[in-house]
Structures are given as C-alpha cells and as structure tokens.
Amino acid sequence: MCSRAASRVTFGKPLATRGNIQDWIAESRIEIEMTRLLVLKAAWLMDTVGNRHARTEISAIKVAAPNMALRVVDRAIQVHGGGGVSDDFHLAYSYAHLRTLRLADGPDEVHKMSIARRELAPHMSREPVASAG
Secondary structure: OHHHHHHOEEOOEEHHHOHHHHHHHHHHHHHHHHHHHHHHHHHHHHHHOOOHHHHHHHHHHHHHHHHHHHHHHHHHHHHHHHHHHOOOOOHHHHHHHHHHHHHHOOOHHHHHHHHHHHHHHHHHOOOOOOOOO
16 A cells, blocks of 8 residues: 555655545554554463453454454555556455455354453343433
8 A cells, every 4th residue: 555655646746645545554554553462462362361261352353353454455445546446456356355254253243242242241240220211
C-alpha cells in the first residue's frame, strides 16, 4: 500500500500526500500492531498457563486477525484503484482468501459468543438488579 501510494500520481500529486491515504496507512499500521500484540499475548498465555486458560485470547485472535487483514487488504485495493481488483497485484485473491478464512475455524459470532460467555460468567451468579423503568 505504501509503495503504491508513493508511486501513484493523481491530479498532479502522489497519493501518499493525500490525507485520507495517510489515514488508511496509519490505521493499518495501528491495527497490525494491535493484532500482533494480541497474538503475542495469546501465545505467551498458551506457553505459560496452557490453552485452557488462554481460551479468551485464542478466540479473540480468531476474530481479530482475519478482520484486521481484510481491512488492510481492502484499503490496499482502494489505493491501487482498478489494479487492486485485477490479477496484477493479487489483492483481490488475498481478499477472497481472507474472507474464506473467517469461516474456516467457525464464524466470528461463535468466537464472540464464547468470549462474552466467559466474560459474563463471574457476573451471572449475582442476583439480577431490577431497573427502574
């Protein structure tokens, strides 16, 4: 995405000078780093306390990583313009592959439901509080 933004010129200026392109690049870097840290945490927990105690992080990474990759590839397709959906850059292929990957280990909703149940479990033994209205 960065190489293409630096080399592609529209309206007399490189795409890299456009604010929205810079925003996409920054968002992509941030999302990649956040996902890397979540993967690192999940791996560390798996190594130190075992898979059973890392279930929340494992489920989270199964949702976060493919979704992040799809967003980054989608931005790269945008930066590449029509070339992004051609066979010239393999971005369309990557997008289709990543979209399929989101289903390979179960749909996101199943992983999120699992995370939510584990998060809610300590709170479910308490008496429900009636709301006023």
